[in-house]
Amino acid sequence: MLVGGKRQQTSFLNLLRQPLPALQAFLFCPGHTSAPGVYPLLLLAPLGFLPLLAPDALIFGLPSYALIALSERPIMRELGYWHSSLVLPWLMVANAIAWGRLLRWEQTFSPPHRTQWHQLLALYCLTCLLFSAWRYGLPTVHRFTHHTLPPEQAQAIRALLNRLITPDASVSATSSLVPLLAHRREIYLFPNPFQPFMWGASKEAVKEQMGQKKFPPLPPNRFLQQVMQTPVEFIALMPRTHLGPLRKTDYTALALSVLTCPAYGVIAAQDGVIILRRGADFLLGLRRLGVDASAFSEPQNLFEAVRERWRQLMGEVQ
Amino acid sequence: MKDSSWQQSLLVVCIAGFWIGALVAFCRALLAHLFSLMPYSLPLLIMEAGIACNVAFWVSPMVHEPKMVWAFLLGLFAQSAILFPFHVGYIFILPYHWTALVTILGAWIGMTLGSAENHSLSDGDE
Numbered sequence: 001m002l003v004g005g006k007r008q009q010t011s012f013l014n015l016l017r018q019p020l021p022a023l024q025a026f027l028f029c030p031g032h033t034s035a036p037g038v039y040p041l042l043l044l045a046p047l048g049f050l051p052l053l054a055p056d057a058l059i060f061g062l063p064s065y066a067l068i069a070l071s072e073r074p075i076m077r078e079l080g081y082w083h084s085s086l087v088l089p090w091l092m093v094a095n096a097i098a099w100g101r102l103l104r105w106e107q108t109f110s111p112p113h114r115t116q117w118h119q120l121l122a123l124y125c126l127t128c129l130l131f132s133a134w135r136y137g138l139p140t141v142h143r144f145t146h147h148t149l150p151p152e153q154a155q156a157i158r159a160l161l162n163r164l165i166t167p168d169a170s171v172s173a174t175s176s177l178v179p180l181l182a183h184r185r186e187i188y189l190f191p192n193p194f195q196p197f198m199w200g201a202s203k204e205a206v207k208e209q210m211g212q213k214k215f216p217p218l219p220p221n222r223f224l225q226q227v228m229q230t231p232v233e234f235i236a237l238m239p240r241t242h243l244g245p246l247r248k249t250d251y252t253a254l255a256l257s258v259l260t261c262p263a264y265g266v267i268a269a270q271d272g273v274i275i276l277r278r279g280a281d282f283l284l285g286l287r288r289l290g291v292d293a294s295a296f297s298e299p300q301n302l303f304e305a306v307r308e309r310w311r312q313l314m315g316e317v318q
Numbered sequence: 319m320k321d322s323s324w325q326q327s328l329l330v331v332c333i334a335g336f337w338i339g340a341l342v343a344f345c346r347a348l349l350a351h352l353f354s355l356m357p358y359s360l361p362l363l364i365m366e367a368g369i370a371c372n373v374a375f376w377v378s379p380m381v382h383e384p385k386m387v388w389a390f391l392l393g394l395f396a397q398s399a400i401l402f403p404f405h406v407g408y409i410f411i412l413p414y415h416w417t418a419l420v421t422i423l424g425a426w427i428g429m430t431l432g433s434a435e436n437h438s439l440s441d442g443d444e
Contacts, residue, residue, distance in 0.1 A: 033406075034403070034406065035411065037411060038403045038411060041401055041402070041403050041411065042403055042406065045401065045402050045403065048336060048340065049336065049398075049401070079406060102333075105326075105329060108323065108325070108326045108329075109326060109380070112379075113379065113380045116376075116377075116379070116380060117330070117380065120330070120333055120334060120337065120377065120380075121333065123337060124333055124334075124336060124337040124340065127337060127340040127341055127344060128340050128402075130344070131340055131343060131344045131347070131402065134347075135347055135402075135403070135404070135405055135406065136403070136405075136406040139405065139406045140406055
């Protein structure tokens with residue numbers, strides 16, 4: 001990270017000593033999903049680049065922008081996240097000042113041309129706003145609302161979790177369910193704590209968050225061993241939701257390991273949520289899931305049956 | 319600043335050029351979305367020149383002599399279309415292509431037609 005950390009002073013001096021690389025990083029910062037240089041344009045394009053006409057106001061937003069642009073975390077340069085809100089107020093102030101200046105310049109026009117000047121400004125801003133709303137606004141909103149459930153289903157899931165999971169129990173849950181269960185002493189983002197991933201305030205966790213370090217799921221036997229040894233009381237899975245921070249294939253592999261672990265039994269499989277409890281009846285749990293274990297003599301066949309059921313729950317097969 | 323000052327023409331050309339840029343970016347995205355027309359393909363280039371021509375015709379009365387120079391600048395400012403990212407995620411700023419300079423031609427034609435119409439209107443008044 002160029003700025004921040006324990007040695008801010010050194011970092012700041014480094015910026016002054018190497019102005020060109022700093023400027024390059026400032027303007028051509030890559031985002032998580034966007035190419036280098038797109039982020040500042042995404043901030044300015046909806047306002048028609050007009051804030052650049054008020055650099056005296058814009059300069060106050062520069063420290064916040066530097067914090068985002070020079071950060072090692074590309075996710076900070078995504079429009080949908082809150083980080084951009086550090087810069088937006090200054091952009092809006094600069095935009096208002098720029099508009100004031102543009103309207104003051106109308107005095108230089110002869111009266112018949114003043115109306116036309118107003119129309120030109122209004123049309124320009126309207127075009128920029130409409131284009132940005134369509135190309136940047138809608139995809140961003142869609143990205144964050146893609147997995148939103150109907151209110152009835154969300155309410156049913158909340159009631160189910162409150163009913164079956166005791167308030168003081170430890171839980172490992174899928175990211176969408178974590179906020180509903182967070183008010184307790186031990187809550188883990190699945191696959192934690194069985195396999196640490198983005199765990200704690202470590203350098204490794206930051207690397208994993210930034211995508212510099214990939215997540216290699218443990219081999220099934222090893223993961224199963226971890227599940228058996230780690231005393232977490234409940235596991236809450238949800239096949240059809242945002243599965244982050246895991247990829248779908250990794251989430252599926254780990255979920256199958258958990259579902260075929262005899263130490264846990266499914267106590268509920270409804271409203272798109274699967275709740276497992278440590279020590280619950282494993283075979284009965286599989287029946288609740290929709291798999292009749294008595295029909296399979298070989299563990300491999302049972303695993304295949306659970307995998308097939310999981311694929312149905314994910315909506316991959318009918 | 320007087321009404322006839324070059325600053326006024328520069329201001330108009332700058333804002334109008336950026337407006338053409340925004341419209342061109344809009345068209346590139348819309349036509350790619352609707353008809354799978356590639357940016358810088360011939361139909362899109364003709365459309366971009368048409369947009370530049372129309373805007374230049376409209377702002378022509380606000381711009382002073384020499385109009386051809388301002389039309390040239392208008393076409394250059396229209397290259398700001400490249401500054402409007404194509405999409406928010408997984409995408410990029412479009413790679414630039416020299417054929418986009420067709421907007422200069424469009425701006426020239428629009429400005430010429432606009433000034434010709436102004437002349438004919440003022441002749442009619444006399």
